[in-house]
Amino acid sequence: MAEDGQKAISVEAVGMTMRFGGFTALDDVSIRIPAGSFHALLGENGAGKSTLVKCMMGFYRPTAGQMMVEGREELVDSPRAAAAFGLGMVYQHFTLVPSLTGAENLVINRTDTPQVIDWGKERAALHAFMQAMPFQVPLDEPVARLAAGEKQKLEIIKQLYLGRRFIVLDEPTSVLTPGEADEVLGHVRRMTKRGELTVLMISHKFNEVMTFADDVTVLRKGQRAGGGKVAELDHQAMAAMMIGDQKIATLDVRQPVAADAAAALTATDVKALDRTGLKSITIAGLTVRAGEIVGIAGISGNGQKEFLEVLAGQRHRETGEITVKGARYHATRGEAHALNVRFIPEEPLRNACAPRMTVADNLAFRTFDLDKRGRHSFWIDAGAIRRNADRLVTRFKVKTASLDTPIAALSGGNVQRAVLARELTGEVDVLIVANPCFGLDFAAVADIRARIMQARNAGAAVLLVSEDLDELLELSDRILVMSEGSIVYETPIAGADSRVIGQHMAGHH
Amino acid sequence: MSEAASETTFETVGGRRNAGSRAWIARRAEGVVIPLGALLVGMAAFSIFLLAIGKSPIELFDLMWRGGFSSWFSIQNTLSRTAPLLLAGLCVALPARLGLAVIGGEGAIVLGGVATAAVGEALAGSGVPGPIGIVAMALGGMAAGGLWIGAVGALRHYRAVNETISSLLMAYIAIALMNHLVEGPLRDPASLNKPSTQPIEAIYRIGAIPGTDVHWGLAVGVVACILCWVLIEKTSWGFAARVAGGNMRAAQIQGLPVGPLIVGFCAIAGACAGLGGTLEVAAVHGNANASLAAGYGYTGILVAFLARQNPLAIIPVAILLGGIDASGGLIQRRMHLPDATVLVLQGMIFISILFSDTVYGRWKIFNPELWTEKG
Numbered sequence: 010m011a012e013d014g015q016k017a018i019s020v021e022a023v024g025m026t027m028r029f030g031g032f033t034a035l036d037d038v039s040i041r042i043p044a045g046s047f048h049a050l051l052g053e054n055g056a057g058k059s060t061l062v063k064c065m066m067g068f069y070r071p072t073a074g075q076m077m078v079e080g081r082e083e084l085v086d087s088p089r090a091a092a093a094f095g096l097g098m099v100y101q102h103f104t105l106v107p108s109l110t111g112a113e114n115l116v117i118n119r120t121d122t123p124q125v126i127d128w129g130k131e132r133a134a135l136h137a138f139m140q141a142m143p144f145q146v147p148l149d150e151p152v153a154r155l156a157a158g159e160k161q162k163l164e165i166i167k168q169l170y171l172g173r174r175f176i177v178l179d180e181p182t183s184v185l186t187p188g189e190a191d192e193v194l195g196h197v198r199r200m201t202k203r204g205e206l207t208v209l210m211i212s213h214k215f216n217e218v219m220t221f222a223d224d225v226t227v228l229r230k231g232q233r234a235g236g237g238k239v240a241e242l243d244h245q246a247m248a249a250m251m252i253g254d255q256k257i258a259t260l261d262v263r264q265p266v267a268a269d270a271a272a273a274l275t276a277t278d279v280k281a282l283d284r285t286g287l288k289s290i291t292i293a294g295l296t297v298r299a300g301e302i303v304g305i306a307g308i309s310g311n312g313q314k315e316f317l318e319v320l321a322g323q324r325h326r327e328t329g330e331i332t333v334k335g336a337r338y339h340a341t342r343g344e345a346h347a348l349n350v351r352f353i354p355e356e357p358l359r360n361a362c363a364p365r366m367t368v369a370d371n372l373a374f375r376t377f378d379l380d381k382r383g384r385h386s387f388w389i390d391a392g393a394i395r396r397n398a399d400r401l402v403t404r405f406k407v408k409t410a411s412l413d414t415p416i417a418a419l420s421g422g423n424v425q426r427a428v429l430a431r432e433l434t435g436e437v438d439v440l441i442v443a444n445p446c447f448g449l450d451f452a453a454v455a456d457i458r459a460r461i462m463q464a465r466n467a468g469a470a471v472l473l474v475s476e477d478l479d480e481l482l483e484l485s486d487r488i489l490v491m492s493e494g495s496i497v498y499e500t501p502i503a504g505a506d507s508r509v510i511g512q513h514m515a516g517h518h
Numbered sequence: 519m520s521e522a523a524s525e526t527t528f529e530t531v532g533g534r535r536n537a538g539s540r541a542w543i544a545r546r547a548e549g550v551v552i553p554l555g556a557l558l559v560g561m562a563a564f565s566i567f568l569l570a571i572g573k574s575p576i577e578l579f580d581l582m583w584r585g586g587f588s589s590w591f592s593i594q595n596t597l598s599r600t601a602p603l604l605l606a607g608l609c610v611a612l613p614a615r616l617g618l619a620v621i622g623g624e625g626a627i628v629l630g631g632v633a634t635a636a637v638g639e640a641l642a643g644s645g646v647p648g649p650i651g652i653v654a655m656a657l658g659g660m661a662a663g664g665l666w667i668g669a670v671g672a673l674r675h676y677r678a679v680n681e682t683i684s685s686l687l688m689a690y691i692a693i694a695l696m697n698h699l700v701e702g703p704l705r706d707p708a709s710l711n712k713p714s715t716q717p718i719e720a721i722y723r724i725g726a727i728p729g730t731d732v733h734w735g736l737a738v739g740v741v742a743c744i745l746c747w748v749l750i751e752k753t754s755w756g757f758a759a760r761v762a763g764g765n766m767r768a769a770q771i772q773g774l775p776v777g778p779l780i781v782g783f784c785a786i787a788g789a790c791a792g793l794g795g796t797l798e799v800a801a802v803h804g805n806a807n808a809s810l811a812a813g814y815g816y817t818g819i820l821v822a823f824l825a826r827q828n829p830l831a832i833i834p835v836a837i838l839l840g841g842i843d844a845s846g847g848l849i850q851r852r853m854h855l856p857d858a859t860v861l862v863l864q865g866m867i868f869i870s871i872l873f874s875d876t877v878y879g880r881w882k883i884f885n886p887e888l889w890t891e892k893g
Binding site for chain 2: 322341360361362389413
């Protein structure tokens with residue numbers, strides 16, 4: 010348990026190298042984090058950030074390299090050893106037991122928890138401990154009832170309670186609203202300033218790094234690409250370190266939405282049960298016009314997924330009506346084909362592809378049962394499938410060893426490019442997209458957003474559901490906020506304020 | 519990191535094709551080498567078992583060769599046992615392409631046989647020409663089997679009942695149903711020791727392929743395998759089924775009719791097994807009785823898994839297992855081993871086949887792309 014007055018510790022990794030077989034995930038990376046500093050680790054997916062952290066925390070045995078704690082070389086060969094040195098980690102996804110209270114979560118995580126717990130005594134001790142904390146979290150509520158920001162704070166408190174004086178935060182704000190993110194990181198920042206804590210934060214958000222971190226290290230392809238004092242760097246400099254000299258796609262100029270643009274997709278009084286079957290989602294009215302992108306913001310789990318399932322015909326709707334170009338729409342294959350409706354679900358490999366089928370086959374999912382004139386065909390034409398795949402792979406720059414490669418072998422960005430290639434060819438009148446860039450690297454993100462903008466400019470009505478507010482602000486013409494199963498706020502992009510949107514996302518309105 | 523690695527790919531169309539065909543051959547080779555390896559591992563394990571009970575594995579494998587494959591006589595014996603294995607294998611392989619593990623083909627065989635016998639009884643003395651009668655009996659058998667396994671698919675899709683368990687339990691129900699019918703309403707009063715249905719009239723019996731002792735069922739089974747392969751590989755229904763088997767969610771989002779696909783493929787699978795029952799009755803036994811539940815449905819599971827659920831590969835695999843089956847009697851007589859010894863061998867092969875599923879993609883030589891791209 011933490012004792013008052015315990016101080017932040019300095020941590021240094023020297024020459025960390027990690028090889029998996031013939032592949033070098035981390036190549037001679039050194040990082041020094043002085044006691045009481047807030048250090049950011051930037052890099053794209055696959056740049057080696059989590060490999061570096063896992064080597065430092067004893068999850069991996071590095072191929073080469075040492076750990077220094079408080080200036081002494083130490084052997085950190087297991088998470089247990091890391092804990093003994095006061096090194097802790099807060100994961101991107103919560104590790105608290107939802108059904109237990111905060112207090113119970115804290116006590117059971119201690120290594121010296123007695124067989125019989127004297128809760129009266131523990132509570133008193135916790136109370137005293139919390140007095141010394143810079144921020145408060147309700148400890149007697151089951152964790153499941155806490156908001157995401159509270160859970161994240163509790164995760165940090167857990168690390169402090171367990172006596173950790175150096176903590177790694179792995180993309181800590183990915184599940185928080187902008188307001189919550191500022192609050193949590195603000196507290197952490199102040200603790201480092203007071204010399205109570207040393208922090209290493211994995212991030213890919215420049216704003217966050219600029220606002221809270223003292224120093225930054227940028228990784229690219231497993232190597233240190235740069236770094237230094239945050240105060241001496243700007244967005245461009247960091248972006249350049251992250252992506253190197255890759256060419257990045259640029260967004261098309263946004264064509265103005267015609268004043269008389271027809272409603273292409275509408276949902277009226279749609280009601281459906283949510284995942285639990287206990288609550289329901291209600292979409293009173295939603296209209297997407299041809300040539301505009303309507304973004305739906307919201308913290309995950311507020312009914313967006315269910316609404317998308319209703320649109321895709323995977324969830325029964327109890328009442329209400331969905332129309333496409335004025336015709337009732339039930340999401341059958343025939344209707345989607347006739348009305349040019351395309352659906353790109355989140356996590357394309359999990360939801361839009363058959364991982365073990367070939368790239369060519371996956372590219373044919375939408376058209377395999379049609380002949381040249383678009384009529385239903387009983388026989389499949391293997392030659393046409395290959396020719397079509399060849400064309401799409403070239404046009405959408407899908408990097409694949411061959412058309413016969415199982416699609417699971419492609420990188421995430423290339424899987425998404427392949428899915429876009431399949432869904433964005435031909436006439437598109439309605440495009441429904443969910444979290445299209447989640448987990449993708451810089452170049453792929455830019456590519457994919459550019460494609461969505463192109464589809465919009467070509468006249469498609471786009472419904473974009475995303476957990477990434479920056480993405481919505483970049484692409485949308487209008488933004489709606491979904492909270493607790495219904496649309497609670499709407500703003501045209503011109504007047505959109507991320508703070509206001511964030512408040513509505515969090516349910517404070 | 520995957521981005522970095524994938525930059526070293528082939529940019530030209532021609533290059534992509536070449537790299538593709540090499541990888542394609544490598545992957546196909548993997549699909550042959552691994553099951554064969556698993557077969558050998560299963561046989562090696564069985565040899566250890568034989569040594570442990572003091573028998574010679576060499577003698578056993580020699581007898582297996584002689585009993586199953588060495589002479590025209592033994593080959594005919596093998597091929598006669600192949601027909602039901604082909605059809606029982608299809609009953610597992612077709613649903614497997616949709617991601618369903620249906621293991622109750624035995625039930626469809628049994629009911630297919632009973633339905634065949636019932637149709638045969640109705641035909642008795644009717645004067646219907648032989649070929650038409652045989653087709654009618656086959657349709658009866660296929661309908662019974664198709665309904666039975668089709669029901670498994672419907673339970674799966676519309677009621678979320680696990681198809682493995684329901685098909686297995688329904689096989690027991692089918693056997694009980696057969697016993698009831700054979701001992702009750704359909705019983706031939708003349709069958710005393712072994713309750714059976716009325717013998718099928720001679721004109722409705724399925725005969726042997728000219729010049730052999732092998733009944734026409736072998737040809738029927740081979741044709742069924744080829745037709746199922748065409749269905750899966752060459753038709754849009756088969757493609758849709760492969761999409762659904764590869765990822766049910768993706769199929770649903772594409773608006774594919776997942777429910778009809780599941781029920782339809784299960785029904786076709788059941789019809790294949792039911793046809794197997796028809797052959798057992800109309801070509802082998804001449805009537806339906808308890809010997810219909812001879813375990814072909816269960817051996818069919820092994821056939822389908824060894825064949826990697828590929829209908830064409832089922833043909834050689836069924837011949838191989840038919841041979842092992844055919845040599846059972848010889849092994850029993852010469853080595854004084856019980857009948858069940860062959861089951862021990864089958865079980866060991868099956869376990870090693872199931873284990874072998876975990877080694878796909880582990881060897882660079884078979885999956886050059888997986889290894890270069892993912893690092």
